[in-house]
Amino acid sequence: MRTDDLVTMLATGVGAVEPYEAKRRFSTAIFWGLPASILLMLVTLGLRPDLLPALALPKFWMKVGFSGFLAIAGFLAMVRLSRPGARLGLVPVGISLPVIAIWVLITFILINADPGERLSLLLGQTWMVCPTLITMLSVPVFVTTFWAVQGLAPTQLRLAGAAAGLFSGAVGALVYCLHCPEMEAPFIGTWYLLGILVPVGVGASVGRRLLRW
DSSP states (O other): OOHHHHHHHHHTTOOOOOTTHHHHHHHHHHHHHHHHHHHHHHHHTOOOTTHHHHTTOHHHHHHHHHHHHHHHHHHHHHHHHTSTTOOOTTHHHHHHHHHHHHHHHHHHHHHHSOHHHHHHHHHTTTTTTHHHHHHHHHHHHHHHHHHHHHTSOOSSHHHHHHHHHHHHHHHHHHHHTTTOOOOOHHHIIIIIHHHHHHHHHHHHHHHHHHSOO
8 A cells, every 4th residue: 555545544534443453363363374284284294203302302493493583573574564654673683683593503514514414414305395395384374364464554565465474484384393304404594494485475476466455
């Protein structure tokens, strides 16, 4: 929506969003989207068979933390961009920090690894399917969060769509952690990130059309 359209709408007396409407819509979106993503993972992929032992490994929590921080940052960006005139503030910094942190870790690991091991650390065993599966698991949350944002008052439609895509992609990555056997930082910082960025790109491309109000 353009600024002129927003001014016209306000001048004609269209009411404001009801108090707590944003909280209600986002709660509803997560309530339906997250379980649907988990169910999709269980039905199509299944839990990794060694999940319980993996929970004791720092590398497992590294990939959970990477995805989780991006999900939190994406959620904050999405909430702010759902309101007209809202500023992102330090949210972009919050988005970039986990990416910078894991890339620093990747650099350290690859520099100190044997040359013959570097490619396997980067590719793992599932690099060809990882981004696609994360994107697939993001779909339920993508749909519900777009519904939530569209019902509020976004004015920066492409950015709002990208933020919804970031949140849904990171949630998809979090859910994928329960199936994926890969735990090396070079793999996570490359293929998990690519899987998260696919919904970001889709959200930005369709946001202008789907988030109009």
